[in-house]
Amino acid sequence: MGTHALVGGVLNVFDQPSDSGGSGLPPSGSQGPPPDPNLLIAVDSDVTFSTRDYGGRTSYVAHHGKLGQYFRLGVEEYHVAVHFDGRRSLGEIHEQISNDGVQWSVEDVARFASELVKQKIASAHQAATEPKPDETDSGSADSDVNGNGAIDPAAPPNKPSRLQKAMQLLSLTVSQRFPLMDGHVIAQKCDRVVGPAFSRVGRLVWIVLVGSGMLVVLKHHDEFAIEIRRLFDPGIWVFLLLFWCLAKVLHEIGHAVCAYRNGVRIGKTGVMFFLLAPLAYVDVTDAWKLPKRLQRVQIALAGVYLELAVASIAAWAWWLLPIGTPRHFAAQIFLVAGPATLLVNANPLLRLDGYYVLSDLLEIPNLRMHGRAQLGQRIEWVLFGLPVGTPRMFGWRRPAATFHAICSVVFQFFWMSGLVVAVAMWARGLGIVLACFALLLWAILPLGRWIYKIWTLQPGQGFGLNLYRRRLIGYSLIIVTVLQHVSFSSSPFDRRVSVVVRFQDEQVARASADAFVTAVHVQRGDRVKSGMLLVELSQPELIVQRDQKADDILLAQQRAVQFRRRGELSRTAAEMENAESLQRQLVELNEQIAGLRVTAIRDGVITSTDPRRLLGNYAKRGQELVRVSDPREKELLAVVGREDMATYQAAVKSSSLSSVRLRGGQTFYASPAMLLPRAIEALPHPALAASVGGPVAVEPSTNPDREMQMIQPHAQSETPLDAVTSLMVHSGQVGTMTISDDRSLLTRIYDDMVASATPQ
Template identity: 30%
Template sequence: MMHRDPNTLDLSQQKLCLASDLKFWPIHQRGELVYRIEIPKLHKFFRVGYEEYVLLSLLDGKTTLPQACGLAAAKLGKRAPTTSDATTIARWLIANELAHLPSVPSPSRTVKRSSDHGVLKSLGKWNPFWIKVPLAGSTLIIDRASRFMSALFCRAATLVGVLLIAAAMVVLASHWAEFSASSAALYLPGNWFGILVAWVVLKVVHEFAHAVACRRLGGEVYEAGMVFVLLAPLAYVDVSSCWRMNSRWARIAVASAGMYVELLIAAIAVFAWLAAPSDAARFLLFQVIVTAGVSTLLFNANVLMRFDGYFILADLIDVPNLAAEGSASVRRSLAWILTGKDSNQPTLGSWRQPFVLFYGIAAILWRVVVCTTLFMAASAMFSGAGIVIAMLGMGLWLGPPIKVIVDAIRRQLADGVFASLRPLLIGTGLLVAIGWLVIVCPVPTSIGAPAVVQFLPETVVRAQAAGFVRVIHVGDGENVKQGQVLLDLENHQLTNRLASMELTRQQNEIRLRQATEEHDSASEQLIRRNQISLDEQLMPLRRQVAALKVLAPRSGRVIAPMLSQRIGDYTEEGESMLIVAADTDKEIVAVIGQEVVEDSRSYLGQQIRILDAGGQSLRGRLERIEPRATDRLPSPAMAVTEGGSLAVRRADFGDNDAKEDVASMRLIEPAFRGRVSLHGKTAMEIPAGTRVTALLGYHAESLASRWKNRIRELWFQVQRAN
């Protein structure tokens, strides 16, 4: 059946008839009486005001549109729609197949209809960024699940659940350092399968919660299935029937049911995590907490996408079609900018109209960011095939709006070249300006390098010989003088070797005297050469044995909190034993990323700002930047597992330094170290080990370049972790 474009119909004397399968019911919205319209077979809902409803009730297929306007005016007076309003309403009814001409059959709800964008819409269903697959028999599964989950949504259970979630948040906050120590393992590819399984299972439970809540409050579930976002599976359910509910709080309850159940699971997992007997169980529960708690707040509570947070916000501000209203508000504003024509604004109240406009702009920007990120992620993750997938997805996403723009340009050109001059010039200027801002315009941002306050390298006392710690002569915080004995080490193998060589030297001296007395020149020369060789071997050996008595290289205060526990420990040669330093012997070591190191080098020798955790500003001098990047941490305190900001991984098992958890951590991506000197007074005020941020000037880069580099960095981190 052919359908004409409503905009091409002359409705001045036409008779309209409402579709026979429509359902109407009144509700109160923002203190006014409005009517909802439902097409039951399609599960579509619409809303009209009371005045529009009166006009619609007169469209019986026998009354022309002007006659209906007259009858409505007799009943409503000045509140009645004008002829122009009635024409707009009629075109809207026909476009949405809520009404039809008497000469045309009532719209069919079972046969898929073509449209001007039919090909694009059909292809759009297979956009790799968003593929929706309904599941057969899903309503039967939901019926069975409702029997078990319905009790979760009674008032008593909901109150207990909310209190449990609140208690879990308090407990998690008090154990945050311990909890965050597991985050480094999230970068390991071996753990991704478990995270994916937890994600899929929890999202299925999430959608079941929506369905059960909808059923409990009197709604119906028409469909359920899976949505694949860049091939990542997500579950979905169609609970559009909740729009039949007159209470907006009932609709909010349905929208928030999924997040409530996920947060409840996360809360239970928090308490189980505290009592878990093994590290494996604790990490499994950590995955559940992150997936059910953090991810559901970041994604499902996002009001800029049509997830749970969006529907909750729409009901809270009493704007049911918030996304559509926002898009329409943006289009009206754009049309006014381009053409200067002010279209009729909907009645949304004094504050709702600017709020909806702001929401529409934010939602469009968010969709652009998300789709651009998915585009770059697909290109990076799937190499050549990813580029094809990304191009296909972007084409299918941009196709419909581009066609709308092209059609709008055609209609504008039909009004004449002069009338089209302003929108074409302004539109082209806006596109060029947006492209320049995103692709070309450098955006300067401050370079903030994570850093830590440390004592100067020369203050570290290292073992000059290997051995066991036998005697400790000083304590932490004690003031010592240069040359004072700090520790006694014991190495029987070393001392026995020295004694043996000393004995050999003495024996060699005896043989040398005998050869001299006997005037045996040949033997004398041979023994002297042996004596020289022995002396060369004895010199470093004597230094090592002497180094078993560890002396203070300088005067200062001993800094070694765990020194008293080192009795009996074996110490390798070169290992750090303790620190002897004055309060001014400190510097700041910054970790500088590879992408900003060149910008940072321009500040060598200059004063820079340093911010501590409390926001207090200090000053320091950037002395040097190490010429080579390293993946070693300057201090364990900088790792995210210890409350810092640097993502880390475990070193390879073959790494000799991977003996302890802290020492086995490496940066995901190698970075450069910058050393910042401190003024004496500043060094005295700030404790060693304090995490700070070094502000190393500014880095200018376009937004597009930043997105591209960020995706590349993330993928590089994945490759490094693998």
Template identity: 50%
Template sequence: MFVGSGKNRCGGWGTDRMMEGFVPHLDSEVRLSPRTIGGQSGAIAHHQGLEKFFRFGCEEALLIGMIDGRRSVEDLLLGMQRAGVDWSGDDVVGFLSMLIRERLLLPPVQEFDQEKAEQLGRKTDPLRWWMTPLSSVVSLRIPLMDFDRPALRLSRHFGFLFQPVAVAVWAVLVISAMVMMALRRDELAGELSRLFDRQMWIPMLGIWLLCKMLHEAGHAVAAKRQGVRIGKTGVMFFLMAPLAYVDVTASWMLPRRMSRMAIALAGVYVELAVASVAAWCWWCLPDGLVRHIAAQVFVVAGPATLLVNANPLLRLDGYYVLSDLVDIPNLRSHGRRQLAGWLEYVLLAVPRESSLLSGWRVPFATGHAMASVVFQFVWMAGLVFAVSYWAKGLGILVAMVAVLLWAAIPLGNWMLRHVRDGDWRRRYRLGLSVVLIVPFGQWLWNQRSPITRRVPVVVRYHDEQIARAPSDAFVVGVFVEGGQRVKSGSLLMRLQNDELQVRHDQTSDRLDLAMRREVQLRRQGKLADAEIEKRQAENLKHQLEDLRRRLDELQVTAQRDGMVTTSNPIDLLGEFVTEGTELVRVSDAHEKELLASIGESDAPAYRRAVQSAQPVRVRLRGGVGITALPVSLRPRADVQLPHPALSAAIGGPLPVQPDPESGENRLIAPRFTATSPIEPVAAASVRAGQQGTMVISDDRTIGQRIWERLDPQSMR
């Protein structure tokens, strides 16, 4: 915590009431040390029992330095005035009240009654009592163990990683990995498209936790090399995402800025080294699961770390480095105080207080505050949406708590503070602002959702011939190979079914016999018996034709011009295949189509997309994006799985369940299907069986979308 130089007002505690004989005493576990902060003399207070650190500006440092257990409040006020500090009694009382709330100063329980103790913060605020469990829903920190001794052992074994030679090797490794990944960015994009495959969620979670543990270990080792005592380590859940943490706040006591910056950057330093090693492993390994995991490690430890931990607009490692670099302790607090003052001046005509900073640091802090507010609004909104989308109803509840803590309660407190203010002009301006903002909120609620709907699709060949075994048979001849061009009528395979051939021969013999007997009976004048034999011969003739057709089907021929897309049809040579077994596929690589599976809730929006007759974007796995024109839905929805690649059982997006009769997978809920053609140029860049999503505009309003997400069925 940082308390800047300036006056602090006391809320609800009169100067005369507190000055009646109260002698302030610092807690015995508080240690003060002088420090130059922002070019001015200041101090740092360390509460050893709470393991908290506080930074004070020059005026506050002067006052807290005079608290020796002998001076009363009146003596402290006189001492400040003799030092030339323009503080009033309310300012002194306000600062002492803050010290009591932060448990740096012993509360005046002995000298004052319960009413006064409550005014000094001894009694818990009901709002704070509710906010504590609510904040645990958004961010919950679980300390596990003291990490000082493990950090000491780690520093003995791995401290060399922070030596100058190791830093030089690290720089070469990171730069070379960045160059290599930039040169192979197209191939990397294909890996990134598979980053959040359902079957990789558990490995992804393990990679995330491992990288963050190494990150925090880097902080601990770097801090221990500087002689800093390490506090607790544990697990923190932020919006249900698990994170590791280690307490190195004692690094605030280090006098050199470069030392503090090195500790703040140590986690990023370690993760970038891990990302670089993973990048080179990805480059060296053959295609497969291990190579894909290496790509995941690179993304989590590299770009994700730079975007989050090294970002100075988030209050993480990058922020503390920037704060030390520009020598502005508690940069965010200063900047947001100045930004809030400017907004209050514009909206409510509240006089702006003088900045606690000076020179170029004033506009720098304000600019940083503006940038961080915009970025964090987008960032947190994205996180809130992601949690609400991923965790359904539970995620919506977490998102509502986050909005309550981050926006609703602070805004409500700010409005209440100005409503209680006696200045009617501020109340008028505040009411006018509300009158303007509330209709805007209602208008925004009724706007069409900017979030698009996504319809699962899969690429397949258009008019593809899938040759299957017409009956149980042996494959005795294979006359094509994968990738071979064939003409319609070309012989692809020959099957042999001896039993079918025997039945054919026997039926042929019986037919000949029946025809001879018919002739003989007619010569003998037995016309009735001859007619019976004739009918039997006709029946046998039909059977023989069917058997000949089935024998002809054992000669598998191409029904269209195209290319054999079965990879190795020769593997079937000599094999016994059952009826219906797939033998070979023939299609044209330039003739592909998109098979879309549309749920009943998405059907109205899809029909509107069809009526618009405008191409829509299609994003396929592998980093490929194409456009397609939606076509009309098939009339009826059913539970038949439209394509095996869409089954959730093999990583597809559609949940399935086994059919109790056939045992084959079927959809849990009925869905419509539609087939959209793919242009020949685009067809050459996609593969059959490639999954993806068709992006269509959402016909719901923002309010409807939120309300649907709050549906109790989404909690299941």
């Protein structure tokens, strides 16, 4: 995933929008001592201001070059900020802005100055005046504001607490960033190769290429669905990982080149590790200087733009290549560069490319911050009755930000949970440690801070409790009760076991030897009786070999008699052994010769596809010749994984009917049969293989007699179907049998997460 996203981000400094359309300040009138009139504030020389229009309101963006951060100010805030030149005191600035028509109090000016110093875009110092004898400093060393309500120039701005330092250290264990080189130089060199893709002609070619690639995929969506199931084919993991790295490098080059062509200065580029996963990144923070929204959107989507072009080329390659490994690899390239990129990088619920595009389109800077702040306030209002603060946005943008926050929180909960489980399983011990750090950083510490905030809102009353503390304890008891319930109560959901329909006691006649088919006496749909001749084959060489073996046996027996008469017992034993071996070969030849006349061993119907096509052809040993079965006698073959065996056995003992749903829409009920004694790896039916759209994960078999085998051993059961149901369904139909889940709900959720994080 690309991490070209802003290093600092656009930060709204204040809470309440003003009528001028900016971020505004809270209303004046706060209690407290007056600010120090001799305090001087100077905006850092590295800070530059530019105008920006957000939602039809004019704002100003303050860019701190050294910090690489952006801050959004309203018209009034900007008017006040430009007066912080380090020469005039707060009192003088208040007098000046009052004359200019800005109705701020001295306290408002002091609070604004304090916020600028806290954000490190301004500094404070005292004017050269003699202190009065009775003045004392009542501020603490950890405060940015002295006892007079103004900024303390001696205090370090925004000093991190111990908890903040601990969270910073935890962040380093989960995510580390390593700058490697100047991204501007890379963009200049790559512009000659990649740059034309962003020209007018390049965009036209991209539209044709991506559009045609989508048509190829849509036209062959069934085949691509099979390729999706083979995404984790171990045979191509190394090549797929190599391509993934190259694709992400191309992704970041796209951001850099597009920013370069729009006149944006590119910062450092390098690699970062997020939960052990290597990710490329490039710093295009200066893209926020661009006044045109379309230019910023183009830069944000440049990486996805190039990857989709690669995915379309891979789709065409898949369609043109013959069946084999290159074709399969092309399909995997399409999946990685296409759907996977759209799911991650273009997803507006993750703070990546799609998020910044949505933020620009909605004209809501810091969409995530605003939405989650509003969502948090709503939750606190519902749970504790805390007042909702003055909104930072108005109109449709306010509910839009809240809705985005709800969707992103839900999505990221499952997304991050899956990542944590995957890392814990794939990286073993180190992965478990990183997963614990991530859980501590993303869940436990933020939850602890929020609980501490609610607990300390008011001093304790009776028994040290107050309204907020009592509610907090009550909600905690409810959560504990719910967790206990889901931990021990049975899951309300069901388990599903894969099944396939097949004929019961079906006769599958195969060629006993390599031979020519000389006669076929039946055709599809014919009803036959047991013992009826079906197919005749001819192989004269077998007769010759049989006669030769018979002669060899006779000679070996005669030599054994002669050696015994001479008293040569060892040679006698050798000849007898040779005769026995030849006798076994003769029996096998006789069986092959007898098998050249294929007869029915049961009553039934010929279900083979046109057996007469075999007439005059050469059949290899083991080749299927004809099938005999009864359409009224079918059975359900169920394959049960190790994790479902106990539950399946419980369903068998209960003798309850289970719902069976087959592809094609047929639904009926059947009583599960007992599992066969042993689990097997051999694929019991070809329709079950994931490689052909079935539900069972398979891999190439080590046995030359079969092509695929199941990745994990499965037990089997054979459930006979009644005549009516047998006539309703078709052999080879795949479906699922539903059985009750005996796990707790919490265990069910955990097992599903583990299964989704484990490559099949």
